[in-house]
Amino acid sequence: MDPFSQLILLISVVSFCTFQWLFHSVSPWASSRISPGFLKLTHKQKIEWNSRTVSTLHALLVGLFCLYILFFDEAVNQDPVWGDPTLVKINVSITTGYLISDLLLIFYYWRAIGDKFFVIHHLAALYAYYYVLGQGMLPYFANFRLLAEFSTPCVNQR
Secondary structure (H helix, E strand, O other): OOHHHHHHHHHHHHHHHHHHHHHHHHHHHHHHHHOHHHHHOOHHHHHHHHHHHHHHHHHHHHHHHHHHHHHHOHHHHHOOOOOOOHHHHHHHHHHHHHHHHHHHHHHHOHHHHOOHHHHHHHHHHHHHHHHHHHHOOOHHHHHHHHHHHHHHHHHHOO
């Protein structure tokens, strides 16, 4: 495995662990201090709340990184199909860690947040991102797709 692939794998693993930590520790702690009503939620509602909080944090992080790539990464913008995908791969590896983390939470808390369409969505995204990470294909389009994550905070507020 070349060093860059090891870096991508490391970023995905760190991302996975970070999003698990955010779900299990940071979100409940911060939410209980920011919103007193959080403590009155049922267990199922707290799971959904924490899931949406982590989802929103992921969307903002990845979305801002996407904007940076869109405006400042000349290699990807000059050649959308085969341009140097280094920054896009890093961003996609963060998302890969998040998607695997979220899939694990969906399966573990199926009664609270389980949804077959979320599972299909996550698996389809992971399948597409495999080609970005493994083959370096279509980095511009992967980045453009990730820009759609900016809608997530709005969806989570519904």
